[in-house]
Amino acid sequence: MTTQRHTQAVNPRANVFILVNLGCEALFVIDQRLKAQQIESDKSVQVIHDVISVLLEPKFIESLINGSVHSEAQLLTAEHCKFMLNDIATCSLMRLTETSMDKLWNLMTMVYKWQLFVSQHQHNLLDITFRHLDAINKLHPDAKRHMLIDFSKNTLLDFWNSCGEEQQLSIYRTNKAWLQCFNTKISLLIRLGFQAMDGSFINAMDQSHYLDYAKCIGENIYIKSSELAQQQQQQEPNRMDQLAAQLSIGQTPLAAGEDLQPIDAGRFQKQFEQTFSHTLFADLDNNATTQTQSNPNASGCEFVQLLTADSNPNPNINAEPTSSTGSGSVLNQQLIDLYSKMH
Numbered sequence: 001m002t003t004q005r006h007t008q009a010v011n012p013r014a015n016v017f018i019l020v021n022l023g024c025e026a027l028f029v030i031d032q033r034l035k036a037q038q039i040e041s042d043k044s045v046q047v048i049h050d051v052i053s054v055l056l057e058p059k060f061i062e063s064l065i066n067g068s069v070h071s072e073a074q075l076l077t078a079e080h081c082k083f084m085l086n087d088i089a090t091c092s093l094m095r096l097t098e099t100s101m102d103k104l105w106n107l108m109t110m111v112y113k114w115q116l117f118v119s120q121h122q123h124n125l126l127d128i129t130f131r132h133l134d135a136i137n138k139l140h141p142d143a144k145r146h147m148l149i150d151f152s153k154n155t156l157l158d159f160w161n162s163c164g165e166e167q168q169l170s171i172y173r174t175n176k177a178w179l180q181c182f183n184t185k186i187s188l189l190i191r192l193g194f195q196a197m198d199g200s201f202i203n204a205m206d207q208s209h210y211l212d213y214a215k216c217i218g219e220n221i222y223i224k225s226s227e228l229a230q231q232q233q234q235q236e237p238n239r240m241d242q243l244a245a246q247l248s249i250g251q252t253p254l255a256a257g258e259d260l261q262p263i264d265a266g267r268f269q270k271q272f273e274q275t276f277s278h279t280l281f282a283d284l285d286n287n288a289t290t291q292t293q294s295n296p297n298a299s300g301c302e303f304v305q306l307l308t309a310d311s312n313p314n315p316n317i318n319a320e321p322t323s324s325t326g327s328g329s330v331l332n333q334q335l336i337d338l339y340s341k342m343h
Helices: 002-009 012-036 041-055 058-068 078-089 098-118 123-137 143-178 187-192 210-214 221-235 239-247 265-275 286-294 328-340
Strands: none
Touching (some): 012 078, 041 143, 058 143, 078 098, 098 123, 098 187, 123 143
């Protein structure tokens, strides 16, 4: 009985779902950072399209599925998964430093972990996966990527259905168990009230916006949070008036002809802290802080670097393409050939 439970807890059939879902989360982050750095549109499109093409390459997906049902199949380790996703993320013009990859890895693992934490049923895993795929389909959509994503969804659905209820439950539990070792604090999740300051997730949710996220877990959380913030700003009354009203609580109106009195700075500070003690002002994402310290001229949003035509210091030397110095389609094919041979 113990052996059976252990097998169910680490079902290798979970490999394809771990890779695809984390890969989609990586795409959300990359897209968000490309926009924050105001990268040229054509280069951003190329990066997103290249990463999607390699992540969802049919031979790659097929190799993950076929390898997972082999009699000697093993669950991917975190190190192996991170290595593969680093290769996939840098298959195009983009380069990631080790620090940037670590930040990307923390974001993709913790957001995916939160999504499974919110989920309540094994079939939620397939729902999350399909929402992930639908969301990356909206990142600079084109016909080729649309067909690739549809093919991936059909392949995963066929695989899921072939597993049966018991295997599906095991795959779902394996995804959750695989993520348990990650416990990084993510500023976005903390600001939304979904994660505590010790890194744990919050069970009881009384925030009005919680259901907006819980009902569609797997969608692009960065775009969704931005959209909901804009809607909230449009619906709320003027915040300056609201702020002034809150800070003037307890003050008596001036009598006719009475002069304005100087503000008691200590009393003002105390009342301000009491009124807004529940608000988290600081952005706990150390991405901007770390880069600003290392580079005082940095904008605070630098995350990825794109190769340019003059990246090679010696134009007469053709560098061998690698995952860190990237070269588009040539590297794509190298990665495809490599992963298609996985068993």
